[in-house]
Amino acid sequence: MKAAKRKRLEAAGWHVGTSADFLELSDAEQSYIDMKLALGDALKATRATRRLSQTDVAALVASSQSRVAKMEAADASVSLDLLVRTLLTLGVPRRRVARMLGG
Amino acid sequence: MKAAKRKRLEAAGWHVGTSADFLELSDAEQSYIDMKLALGDALKATRATRRLSQTDVAALVASSQSRVAKMEAADASVSLDLLVRTLLTLGVPRRRVARMLGG
DNA sequence: GATCACTATGTCTTTTTTGACATATGGTGG
DNA sequence: CCACCATATGTCAAAAAAGACATAGTGATC
Numbered sequence: 001m002k003a004a005k006r007k008r009l010e011a012a013g014w015h016v017g018t019s020a021d022f023l024e025l026s027d028a029e030q031s032y033i034d035m036k037l038a039l040g041d042a043l044k045a046t047r048a049t050r051r052l053s054q055t056d057v058a059a060l061v062a063s064s065q066s067r068v069a070k071m072e073a074a075d076a077s078v079s080l081d082l083l084v085r086t087l088l089t090l091g092v093p094r095r096r097v098a099r100m101l102g103g
Numbered sequence: 104m105k106a107a108k109r110k111r112l113e114a115a116g117w118h119v120g121t122s123a124d125f126l127e128l129s130d131a132e133q134s135y136i137d138m139k140l141a142l143g144d145a146l147k148a149t150r151a152t153r154r155l156s157q158t159d160v161a162a163l164v165a166s167s168q169s170r171v172a173k174m175e176a177a178d179a180s181v182s183l184d185l186l187v188r189t190l191l192t193l194g195v196p197r198r199r200v201a202r203m204l205g206g
Numbered sequence: 207g208a209t210c211a212c213t214a215t216g217t218c219t220t221t222t223t224t225g226a227c228a229t230a231t232g233g234t235g236g
Numbered sequence: 237c238c239a240c241c242a243t244a245t246g247t248c249a250a251a252a253a254a255g256a257c258a259t260a261g262t263g264a265t266c
Binding site for chain 1: 211
Binding site for chain 4: 172176
């Protein structure tokens with residue numbers, strides 16, 4: 001299995017390697033997950049260019065290091081909401097956030 | 104107060120007319136609310152072109168009529184998540200959802 | 207190989223969001 | 237006026253997501 005697909009499934013809350021590969025995601029689910037992955041990557045990139053640690057970001061957005069880690073991993077427990085609000089709080093303009101979501 | 108601003112504040116969970124007009128929202132909060140409003144409007148528009156009732160949409164996305172009404176109104180109790188997932192489920196392409204968010 | 211900074215993951219408790227329901231409001235045709 | 241349909245609004249129990257914390261993994265650098 002390709003790493004990209006594995007990542008997607010795991011983001012959807014599935015643990016690949018144990019049982020589920022046949023699992024089919026609807027287009028809507030797929031897009032939703034892709035959006036989260038895109039924002040997670042964007043967050044990681046943004047953080048990198050600013051040379052901030054996850055702990056730094058957590059402080060800036062009033063959250064915790066673990067949650068930032070989960071955001072970047074597009075963990076199933078993080079919402080689009082949290083990702084979007086985090087990026088906006090970091091000063092990423094709305095327009096740019098929107099473009100990230102576009103694919 | 105202009106209707107647009109009123110709508111924004113109410114979406115943020117504030118009941119205008121009673122006390123709070125001086126209330127200041129950060130850029131991030133403002134953008135976040137604007138995004139929800141944009142998606143709410145988009146949902147209403149999408150639904151209109153397809154000539155569906157809120158009840159119809161509720162059935163399609165496995166929710167309730169009241170929640171659809173709140174989505175369209177960008178009620179403070181609806182998340183970006185729900186709006187995005189609803190639009191995607193209705194078949195609106197990811198790219199288009201993203202453009203809606205851009206402003 | 208020990209220490210240190212950073213990141214990942216698991217598990218709690220609390221808070222927020224959700225769907226459901228009831229009910230109110232608004233419009234339309236009989 | 238009265239049914240009838242669509243939409244709006246309030247409340248609530250249940251579900252999901254949140255922040256917090258502990259802890260484990262990963263690399264440097266010394």
